[in-house]
């Protein structure tokens with residue numbers, strides 16, 4: 001309903017500052033298809049140091065070698081902060097630190113300065129996919145290997161055979177598609193199955209992340225290669241990503257290849273979706289908040305469920321295009337451009353499925369009372385499950401206002417158990433969209449993934465333990481630099497890491513001089529932490545500047561069309577308050 005939408009938009013906690021920086025380094029988890037922006041280097045020009053940071057411990061570190069250490073520490077913190085819970089253990093961090101020390105100097109010069117940024121973005125993609133440090137390190141090292149700046153012997157000697165094996169496996173995968181002459185549906189399907197059956201699943205995921213990197217930089221390749229690579233991605237890698245459960249990665253891969261394969265159609269769909277995107281995303285957020293509040297305050301529903309969550313999404317370019325060509329509908333007739341999914345947790349699971357059905361139907365009543373349901377487009381797969389076992393209740397909602405037509409919104413209502421089946425069971429999304437046809441195959445795939453994860457955990461356990469035996473490490477970067485574990489970073493320890501990074505020995509002296517606030521010739525924990533804070537500050541400043549520019553641009557674009565000027569003012573005002 002028109003007024004409900006506007007009121008709900010205004011009710012969203014708009015000004016809440018979104019800086020959930022991971023260790024303050026300017027990177028926060030972002031869902032695809034947003035690009036990751038990882039800076040390869042930190043700018044330490046004195047002009048970017050804020051006037052408030054004039055104390056000696058916050059003065060800028062030395063150029064050259066100091067900058068390299070700052071970069072190593074910054075990147076290391078950023079990546080470990082991004083890793084899934086429990087994955088950044090001490091031994092896995094050591095591995096990542098070693099890989100970064102080997103790869104950073106090798107990548108810094110490559111590809112006009114882009115090589116390092118790209119390698120780090122690959123590692124960040126892998127972290128978002130919950131991969132461990134071994135796979136992330138392999139991602140970074142693969143980019144250095146591809147650039148020809150390090151050899152497999154370097155990896156084996158300096159990092160270890162576990163990663164070298166993973167890299168060998170990923171290099172074997174890389175050439176597999178070229179062994180198939182004709183990429184028709186049949187051979188593409190066979191190739192996808194081949195990947196899943198014969199390769200370490202972690203190498204498959206690594207290859208997918210590298211493909212995403214290639215696709216994000218396709219503009220640098222000649223046109224014919226753009227087409228060939230896009231076709232490969234569309235036929236093999238995007239469905240493969242669906243099949244391994246990396247749904248968001250798959251959507252971005254699809255959209256990128258769609259863009260290069262069918263530029264005109266892409267432009268058409270892209271423009272249509274882009275024109276509505278900012279407003280629709282705000283509406284998704286607003287309806288989500290409004291619905292959650294209404295559902296949580298309904299007594300009858302509360303008797304049946306103990307928890308309610310809602311997910312929202314805006315439809316991707318390629319997925320929309322498929323709907324348009326399927327039966328020639330217009331974009332405004334596609335009923336799930338905006339999507340919400342309500343997931344209910346009934347108080348009584350188990351035996352009586354009746355609780356789940358009752359919860360879904362009560363939720364449907366509340367939705368109906370609040371929003372404008374499009375007649376004849378409701379599908380109740382809760383009462384009548386699909387043959388594959390899929391259960392969910394779907395309604396289409398008209399979110400237009402007088403004089404302002406908008407795309408339709410789909411609301412899916414399901415219980416946690418129904419959701420589990422839709423995601424991983426026999427009605428799984430990978431079967432529904434990922435090109436797998438046999439349910440048994442889905443199960444086997446899951447088993448392979450679990451086994452691979454277990455193996456990875458074992459391998460990491462076998463790595464030599466940290467030098468800091470026993471004691472808890474409060475700051476992983478500090479502990480890795482303080483090799484002898486005496487609680488201070490000595491000039492010898494600093495020189496060693498700087499030489500590994502390709503800097504001169506004297507640079508270590510210069511950096512020590514800058515950071516050693518009490519001039520006792522070594523870096524204490526506190527001195528190191530203030531250095532780290534400075535690295536973080538630099539990164540977040542750059543990021544914030546970009547962010548403000550973007551916010552302003554977005555807001556100015558949408559203010560007229562959405563008529564939500566007060567909402568924007570409030571949001572923008574609050575954001576600018578944070579300095």
Ligand SMILES: Nc1nc2c(ncn2[C@@H]2O[C@H](COP(=O)(O)OP(=O)(O)OP(=O)(O)O)[C@@H](O)[C@H]2O)c(=O)[nH]1
Pocket residue numbers: 334335336379386388390394422423427428429432
């Ligand atoms: N995981 C999974 N999701 C499904 C399945 N069937 C439907 N869905 C989800 O439910 C949505 C709507 O499906 P339906 O209600 O069958 O509608 P449709 O025929 O695809 O779309 P319209 O013709 O536009 O109404 C899909 O877009 C999926 O998100 C299934 O078997 N498994």
Ligand SMILES: Nc1ncnc2c1ncn2[C@@H]1O[C@H](COP(=O)(O)OP(=O)(O)OP(=O)(O)O)[C@@H](O)[C@H]1O
Pocket residue numbers: 247251311312313315316319336338339340341410411412429
């Ligand atoms: N109504 C919805 N609310 C929240 N998430 C949704 C909704 N519909 C789909 N999704 C999720 O969004 C992602 C992209 O789905 P997409 O819209 O491309 O396909 P789909 O809806 O699953 O299938 P179809 O192409 O048949 O519509 C998937 O992870 C899917 O589970």
Ligand SMILES: [Ca+2]
Pocket residue numbers: 336
């Ligand atoms: Ca859909």
Ligand SMILES: [Ca+2]
Pocket residue numbers: 482483484485486487488489490493
């Ligand atoms: Ca020491």
